[in-house]
Every structure is written in C-alpha cells, then in structure tokens.
Amino acid sequence: MKLQQLRYIVEVLNNNLNVSATAESLFTSQPGISKQVRMLEDELGIQIFGRSGKHLTHVTSAGQEVINIATEILSKVEAIKAVAREHTQPDEGKLRIATTHTQARYALPDIIQGFIKKFPKVSLHMYQGTPTQISDAAAKGEADFAIATESLHLYNDLIMLPCYHWNRSIIVRKDHPLAKMKDITIEDVAQYALVTYVFGFTGRSELDAAFNNAGLEPKIAFTATDADVIKTYVRLGVGIGVIATMAVDPRIDSDLVVIDAKHLFASSTTKIGFRRGTFLRSYMFDFLERFAPHLTRDRVTRAVLLKNNNEIDEMFEGIDLPVR
Numbered sequence: 101m102k103l104q105q106l107r108y109i110v111e112v113l114n115n116n117l118n119v120s121a122t123a124e125s126l127f128t129s130q131p132g133i134s135k136q137v138r139m140l141e142d143e144l145g146i147q148i149f150g151r152s153g154k155h156l157t158h159v160t161s162a163g164q165e166v167i168n169i170a171t172e173i174l175s176k177v178e179a180i181k182a183v184a185r186e187h188t189q190p191d192e193g194k195l196r197i198a199t200t201h202t203q204a205r206y207a208l209p210d211i212i213q214g215f216i217k218k219f220p221k222v223s224l225h226m227y228q229g230t231p232t233q234i235s236d237a238a239a240k241g242e243a244d245f246a247i248a249t250e251s252l253h254l255y256n257d258l259i260m261l262p263c264y265h266w267n268r269s270i271i272v273r274k275d276h277p278l279a280k281m282k283d284i285t286i287e288d289v290a291q292y293a294l295v296t297y298v299f300g301f302t303g304r305s306e307l308d309a310a311f312n313n314a315g316l317e318p319k320i321a322f323t324a325t326d327a328d329v330i331k332t333y334v335r336l337g338v339g340i341g342v343i344a345t346m347a348v349d350p351r352i353d354s355d356l357v358v359i360d361a362k363h364l365f366a367s368s369t370t371k372i373g374f375r376r377g378t379f380l381r382s383y384m385f386d387f388l389e390r391f392a393p394h395l396t397r398d399r400v401t402r403a404v405l406l407k408n409n410n411e412i413d414e415m416f417e418g419i420d421l422p423v424r
Contacts, residue, residue, distance in 0.1 A: 103177065105140040106170035108133050109148055113167055114240050117149065117156040120381035121269075138349070172377065175241065179379035186381055193381055194223040198234040199325045203370065205424070206346045208247075211390045219383045232326070238375060244384065246373045247391075250305060258373035260409045261400065262416050263392035265369050266424045267362035268307070269348055271334055271341040278340060279357040286314045286364050293321035293339035295330050307342055310365045331356065346424045376404075394419050 108122070112133070115121040123130040143149050148157040148163030159167065170382070185193060195215075199208070204226055216224060227237055231251035236247035238258055246258060249266075270289065272278050281288065290311065297304040311318045311392035321339040324330050334341040334356065341356075342365075348358050372391060380388075380400070388395040394416075403412050 101138075101143060102142065103174070108136050109140065109163075109167055110170050110174060112137065112149070112156065117158070117407065119156065124254055133286055141337065142378055161405060168241065171276045175375060175377045178241070179377060180375045182379040182381060183356075186379070191219055191383055192221040194225065194386065195245070195387060196225045196227065196237075197245045197247065198227045198229060198237040199247035200231075200249075201228050201232070202344050203247050204228050204348055206328070206344070207370070208391075211387070215383075215387055215390060218386065221388045222383050238373060241375065243377070244374060245387070247370065247372045248373070249368050255371075255373050256409065257376070259404055259412065260371040260373040261388070261392070261395055261403060262421055263370045263372050263395070264424050265367040267367050268342055269345045269366045270359040271331065271343060271348070271353070271356045271362045272334065272359065272366075273334065274341065274355070274357055276357070278359065283298050284359060284364075286310055286316065289340070289361075290314075290316045290318065290340075293319045294342060295322045295324075295333045295339040296342040297327075297330070298318065298323045298325050308365045367387065369421070392422075394421070 109128060112119060115125060119130050119133055123133050129424050137148065147163045148166055150158040150160055158364060158411065180419050185331055209288045212224060227243055231248055231254055234246045234248055235254040246255060249256065252260065270278065278288065296307060327343045330341045330343055331353060342361065372388065383422040385397045385400065403415060406412050
C-alpha cells in the first residue's frame, strides 16, 4: 500500500469518479491511476469502486470506509509537513480561505491587510462560493479556513468556531414610502417587493423565519449572492433591499436610505472552521485572532479537543461575541 494509491482513490471520489479529470488535476495519466487503484483493490481483496465496463459508477460500502481512513491519513501527512515548515519556515506558507461575497467584501479587507503586512511571505488565496461549495472546499483540503453563516449543518465534519453576530438593514430609495416612516413593522415590509440574498446565503433563513412567524409571505422580486448587486436593483426600483448591516457603506450608499432592521429579524452568527487534524501554523492562529479577537490560541486549542460543534458552542456560551 502506497500513499500515492491512497491519494488517487481520494481524488477520484473528489472528482465525481471521473478518472480523466483526476489525472488532469494530479498531472498524471489516466491509465496510471486506474492501474494503481486496481493494485490497491487486489492487495486489500475488496472493490473500492463499482464499475460498468471501464467506467467507475459508485463507491462500494467497503470502499467508502477505506476512503474515509485514507483521507485521515493524507491529512496527517500534510500535518507532518506543516510541523516541519513551522520549524524551518515559520513565517512562510500559504493560507486559503473559502467564504461568501459579503464576508470577502465587507468583513475581511482590514483583517487581510493587517495580516499581509505582518506575514508578507505568506501567500493568501480567497475562494468565494455557496455554502455547499465552501464546505466542500474545506472538507477536501482545498481551503484551510471556511467562513460561513448559513447551512452550518454542512460543516459538521469541521471544527466551527463562533466569530461574531450580525444584523440586517433595509435599504430603500429616498423617494420610497418607507424612507419617511419610523418604527417600521414586518407588516410594513411585507407590503413591498423584496430584493435580497438567495435562499441559503448570508443569513437569508432568518429573514424567511421572521415572515413565517408573522404568518406573512415575503414578496421576493429578485435575489442575488452579492450585496452590491442587491443595492443596484434597489436603485433601479425593483424593490426594497434587505442586506447585512456590515454591507452598508455610508459613503458609497449615500443615495439610499438605510433603516435598522435588527428589531425585525433575529441576528445571525458567522463562524470560521477548519478540518479536524489540521496542524494550525502560527500565522493561522494569528489570522483567527485578527478575525475574532476572542479566538485566542489557548481557546482554539481547547476547542479542538472537544468532541463536536455542540460542545464548542457550549464552550463559547459565556463569551459576549462582538456585533457587526
């Protein structure tokens, strides 16, 4: 059994059983991968993948168990390499972050600016995607940190640390009736078409919950994953916008009226996560604490030792998270 064989079976699964795509991603040949997978199956005496002719069709139950263990082994191998780099090149490396547009555009710029200034030899890469894409990237080792708010059940295999709470604001054109109202209610909002986030994105579930609790149906006119796109369509008169308060820029958005909506919608919590077994480099601890000051090295280390994310949430219950 070779590490290369374990890497091949994991990557074949990551590439949806497409051996050609796997070969391309690993810069090797398709016949070479197929041969090594067969050799591993012969050695173990089981089929890892089911086949129809030359095509892989599914992962067998035994194969899934093997791949799960192989993933852990490869993660440990990367951790060993990271330990070595921590001692030989403590201020060099790379940091890959997977997150949404709102986090990348509004929550992270100052954090990243300070981080790059302190660690100029660390190459930083940011990947924006849906909650599913973000969790997949972290689970496959394509991202070191996943930053997310929605669909946290997708991140059960990661260690998820609470970072901060955030609220929403309603944005309208200056000529809109809501612009002149005080103490607006959910019933007031329900009268108008909404421009907001796609379902499953950036705290959208709390908006839907607020309407459901009031027995109302929101009039969704337009959805997007990007707060800046939402603002554009509010300016066009498509509807009133509901966005994260952190996404409001007083200078750029001076043509819009911003209405605090924290009394209408429950706050959301943003979390940052990483794979179990990850060896956190010193600069990774630094990034965590920059992003959420309460995530000190000691607290993160203690959280890693807990069994699941429910226990981690309980650990942080007594800590007042910042609000953005």
